Amino acid sequence: MGFARACSVALVGVEGVVVEVQADLEPGVAAFTLVGLPDKSLVESRDRVRATVVNSGGEWPQKKLTVGLSPASVPKGGSGFDLAVAMAVLGASERVDPKVIADLVLIGELGLDGRVRPVRGVLPAVLAAAEAGYRQVVVPEQTAGEARLVPGVSVLGVRSLRQLIAVLNDEPVPQEEPVPEGRPDPMLAGLMMPGAGIGTGLAPETVDGPDLADVAGQWAARTALEVAAAGGHHLMLHGPPGAGKTMLAERLPGVLPPLTRQESLEVTAVHSVAGILPPGEPLVRTPPYCAPHHSATMQSLVGGGNGLPRPGAVSLAHRGVLFLDETPEFSGKALDALRQPLEAGHVVVARTAGVVRLPARFLMVLAANPCPCGRHTLQGTGCECPPSAVRRYQARLSGPLLDRVDLRVEVEPVNRSDLLGAGRRGEPTAVVAGRVLAARQRAAARLRDTPWTVNSEVPGHELRTRWVVAPGALYAAERDMERGLLTARGLDRVLRVAWTIADLAGHDRPQPQDVDLALELRTGISRGAPMPTGGGGL
Amino acid sequence: MPGGGSSVGDDERIARAALTRVFEPGDEHGGRWLAEMGPLELLARLTTPGPDDVPLPGASPRRVASYRIRAAAADPLRDLEAVASFGGRFICPGEGEWPTQLDDLGDARPVGLWIRGRPDLRKWALRSVAVVGARACTPYGAHMAAGLGSGLAERGWVVVSGAAFGVDGSAHRGALAAGGATVAVLACGVNVAYPRGHTELLGRIAEQGLVVGELPPSDHPTPSRFILRNRVIAALTRGTVVVEAEYRSGSLATARSAQRLGRHTMGVPGPATSGLSGGVHELLRGEAVLVTDADEVAELVGEIGELAPERRGPVLPRDVLDPLSARVLDALPATGAVDGVRIARDAGVTPDEALGRLYELQALGFVERHGDGWQLTRTAVGRSNARRGGP
Numbered sequence: 027m028g029f030a031r032a033c034s035v036a037l038v039g040v041e042g043v044v045v046e047v048q049a050d051l052e053p054g055v056a057a058f059t060l061v062g063l064p065d066k067s068l069v070e071s072r073d074r075v076r077a078t079v080v081n082s083g084g085e086w087p088q089k090k091l092t093v094g095l096s097p098a099s100v101p102k103g104g105s106g107f108d109l110a111v112a113m114a115v116l117g118a119s120e121r122v123d124p125k126v127i128a129d130l131v132l133i134g135e136l137g138l139d140g141r142v143r144p145v146r147g148v149l150p151a152v153l154a155a156a157e158a159g160y161r162q163v164v165v166p167e168q169t170a171g172e173a174r175l176v177p178g179v180s181v182l183g184v185r186s187l188r189q190l191i192a193v194l195n196d197e198p199v200p201q202e203e204p205v206p207e208g209r210p211d212p213m214l215a216g217l218m219m220p221g222a223g224i225g226t227g228l229a230p231e232t233v234d235g236p237d238l239a240d241v242a243g244q245w246a247a248r249t250a251l252e253v254a255a256a257g258g259h260h261l262m263l264h265g266p267p268g269a270g271k272t273m274l275a276e277r278l279p280g281v282l283p284p285l286t287r288q289e290s291l292e293v294t295a296v297h298s299v300a301g302i303l304p305p306g307e308p309l310v311r312t313p314p315y316c317a318p319h320h321s322a323t324m325q326s327l328v329g330g331g332n333g334l335p336r337p338g339a340v341s342l343a344h345r346g347v348l349f350l351d352e353t354p355e356f357s358g359k360a361l362d363a364l365r366q367p368l369e370a371g372h373v374v375v376a377r378t379a380g381v382v383r384l385p386a387r388f389l390m391v392l393a394a395n396p397c398p399c400g401r402h403t404l405q406g407t408g409c410e411c412p413p414s415a416v417r418r419y420q421a422r423l424s425g426p427l428l429d430r431v432d433l434r435v436e437v438e439p440v441n442r443s444d445l446l447g448a449g450r451r452g453e454p455t456a457v458v459a460g461r462v463l464a465a466r467q468r469a470a471a472r473l474r475d476t477p478w479t480v481n482s483e484v485p486g487h488e489l490r491t492r493w494v495v496a497p498g499a500l501y502a503a504e505r506d507m508e509r510g511l512l513t514a515r516g517l518d519r520v521l522r523v524a525w526t527i528a529d530l531a532g533h534d535r536p537q538p539q540d541v542d543l544a545l546e547l548r549t550g551i552s553r554g555a556p557m558p559t560g561g562g563g564l
Numbered sequence: 565m566p567g568g569g570s571s572v573g574d575d576e577r578i579a580r581a582a583l584t585r586v587f588e589p590g591d592e593h594g595g596r597w598l599a600e601m602g603p604l605e606l607l608a609r610l611t612t613p614g615p616d617d618v619p620l621p622g623a624s625p626r627r628v629a630s631y632r633i634r635a636a637a638a639d640p641l642r643d644l645e646a647v648a649s650f651g652g653r654f655i656c657p658g659e660g661e662w663p664t665q666l667d668d669l670g671d672a673r674p675v676g677l678w679i680r681g682r683p684d685l686r687k688w689a690l691r692s693v694a695v696v697g698a699r700a701c702t703p704y705g706a707h708m709a710a711g712l713g714s715g716l717a718e719r720g721w722v723v724v725s726g727a728a729f730g731v732d733g734s735a736h737r738g739a740l741a742a743g744g745a746t747v748a749v750l751a752c753g754v755n756v757a758y759p760r761g762h763t764e765l766l767g768r769i770a771e772q773g774l775v776v777g778e779l780p781p782s783d784h785p786t787p788s789r790f791i792l793r794n795r796v797i798a799a800l801t802r803g804t805v806v807v808e809a810e811y812r813s814g815s816l817a818t819a820r821s822a823q824r825l826g827r828h829t830m831g832v833p834g835p836a837t838s839g840l841s842g843g844v845h846e847l848l849r850g851e852a853v854l855v856t857d858a859d860e861v862a863e864l865v866g867e868i869g870e871l872a873p874e875r876r877g878p879v880l881p882r883d884v885l886d887p888l889s890a891r892v893l894d895a896l897p898a899t900g901a902v903d904g905v906r907i908a909r910d911a912g913v914t915p916d917e918a919l920g921r922l923y924e925l926q927a928l929g930f931v932e933r934h935g936d937g938w939q940l941t942r943t944a945v946g947r948s949n950a951r952r953g954g955p
Contacts, residue, residue, distance in 0.1 A: 434703075
């Protein structure tokens with residue numbers, strides 16, 4: 027008798043699938059059936075929707091009601107379908123015109139009082155709707171800013187079901203009381219993942235990040251940081267506790283170039299799904315920084331959870347920095363799981379409810395102490411770790427993971443004059459970021475006709491054959507290779523870093539001193555190559 | 565039996581093989597008795613059953629009893645068979661392959677040596693250097709050890725070390741990578757892979773070089789055996805290079821025993837802040853010689869005339885100017901042109917002399933003339949002495 031349809035979006039990882047919500051009313055004993063692979067929270071939608079409709083002044087049809095979600099094979103979960111279910115039911119009972127809602131994409135959770143509550147993952151949902159050709163979306167008012175980031179879609183932010191019904195029927199729109207300024211909005215709770223809010227280190231910093239000028243000394247590490255940012259090279263910081271490894275890593279996102287529009291959308295989509303997007307500031311414009319604790323499990327690093335996988339640390343660090351402090355303390359399994367995202371730029375996670383591909387292109391910074399007590403190699407500090415323990419500790423990081431790290435620097439303990447400001451101060455972040463941006467532009471111009479944008483992405487073979495270094499520049503590196511001190515892959519890495527250093531220095535191709543510095547940064551062995559950062563650029 | 569040109573009888577060889585099971589490495593009592601009564605007589609006294617009526621001089625009954633227990637358990641024929649089964653051999657003093665440098669150890673000379681690998685130990689040891697150092701070394705230590713290993717191997721030197729983790733392993737690997745010769749001296753049986761992680765490395769050394777040990781096949785290492793093994797490394801080689809060692813380090817024991825034996829001791833310096841280089845620096849403050857690469861090691865331990873290339877910075881065109889011209893050149897500012905009178909004043913010479921020098925410098929391409937003024941050329945500015953503290 028009565029039939030209506032509306033659309034909503036199911037999230038699979040950070041990608042959306044448009045779901046058609048169909049409501050059908052038949053004469054018979056009053057009942058409400060929801061079909062189409064709903065999970066527990068979606069089944070509960072039946073009760074929420076009924077209460078909301080009644081409390082919004084509507085009438086609940088006393089007939090046999092069936093709501094189907096199709097495609098029926100895609101697993102669906104969460105409360106974001108409430109709004110679409112309610113509207114489909116109201117359409118079927120002709121409270122609103124079924125034609126009007128047929129092409130609307132509706133996203134939102136309903137409160138029993140009739141209010142529309144925000145849900146996570148609005149941005150990827152709206153992106154999916156736009157890609158599927160839908161032009162009109164209705165979202166909770168708090169997330170309208172997030173939805174408006176998607177171009178070519180008209181967004182309606184609603185505060186309650188009553189408002190939406192009025193808009194669709196061309197009736198005067200009732201005003202809902204806004205939350206008074208200064209009081210926390212209880213509705214925003216739905217946007218934040220419990221335990222993922224501000225202060226947990228997962229949410230992006232809203233204030234300006236820390237500045238490089240605060241770091242005392244550490245000229246070699248500063249150079250490495252600059253090179254890492256300019257070429258997208260993974261970095262390993264080695265040194266005793268308290269030398270400033272974490273300080274340096276925290277300042278890396280500030281040195282990275284700001285995100286492009288496309289990158290911003292990717293990052294925002296992931297953060298939206300993870301529930302760590304700050305409500306007032308929907309678009310993430312700066313590279314994110316994610317520093318999981320070393321007790322992190324493999325699931326929390328690469329993504330996982332019951333049912334459909336949720337983004338892990340590698341995805342939260344997408345287009346930003348993933349910092350693993352005390353790397354040897356991480357479980358071997360968790361570290362090995364990083365290999366796929368490092369190689370592919372995304373991670374594929376399989377769970378019972380399906381396989382999900384999450385973006386994970388990040389700059390990795392590893393930090394490690396020289397031994398379990400951290401005092402090994404330091405003069406007169408009395409490290410009592412036996413050699414075998416030191417060796418075991420360092421061996422936890424061997425193999426394929428370290429192979430992907432282009433830069434290895436020793437972070438020396440800060441000396442008194444640097445710390446007390448007697449030494450010269452380092453450059454502020456803005457100056458270094460300027461040089462990094464210029465170097466990235468040089469690299470991008472050189473790589474214009476290739477699929478790559480930064481030096482770290484260029485395969486070794488291409489690097490060796492397509493672009494040549496200055497004559498004789500590779501002498502030292504080749505000599506090391508002959509002696510077995512450098513592997514063939516190591517030579518490729520040196521070459522890659524050398525190109526970045528040349529980009530930073532404004533050389534057309536790597537000069538001998540560029541390769542020497544690259545060799546020094548790659549192997550961690552000092553070769554007397556001048557490390558000019560902090561004084562006036564490369 | 566291998567070891568051609570042997571002047572040692574089979575009985576004596578078998579007796580010595582048995583005695584390697586009886587005496588711990590470096591047992592000076594054992595060495596003295598061996599020198600006094602020969603291996604056959606010594607073994608006979610230790611294996612004769614019944615009350616000890618022929619006591620060993622200077623040994624308490626308790627000590628003799630412990631030797632007897634070991635001697636009774638020794639089965640030299642089985643050991644010799646075992647070593648032959650993996651292509652090894654046993655050599656003892658007096659044989660053609662015995663490295664006579666070991667005689668410098670006096671009573672602590674090894675009873676005999678078990679060997680895996682084909683080359684002749686005596687010939688190799690004549691031109692060998694030991695490279696030893698910390699097990700838990702830094703990347704710098706590993707790099708230097710590998711560089712020394714390959715550099716020495718390229719110059720035809722045999723690299724001797726202890727096959728431990730860290731510096732030792734890197735030195736062996738460096739020599740192997742250069743296709744050179746290397747000898748591992750173990751503190752256990754030569755068929756025992758210790759450390760376990762170096763099983764593959766030891767296999768390669770046995771294939772391409774030599775694995776040597778005082779202890780009979782399948783014997784296991786103990787802490788004291790490592791220290792005693794070091795004296796063999798020191799005695800076998802012409803000199804010992806220490807790469808990274810703490811104050812309390814077995815590598816320093818090697819260096820000290822090399823010093824006692826009159827061999828060269830050398831050290832590779834590290835950062836002054838590194839505790840891992842502390843022992844080396846202490847050594848260098850004493851009698852050891854500072855070395856930075858294989859050339860310098862070869863110069864020290866090599867034959868007369870085997871010199872390292874002379875080390876110096878590049879000669880710049882400026883360096884060969886005569887002092888007066890150099891003074892005039894220094895008086896020119898880095899940018900802009902100035903007239904000859906001012907240059908003469910700044911250089912402290914007469915204007916005529918300055919002018920003469922300026923024309924000379926112009927001909928050499930250091931300066932160029934702009935009307936009345938003189939200016940440094942671009943190349944002259946670029947090649948300044950900035951790295952030597954110049955302006």
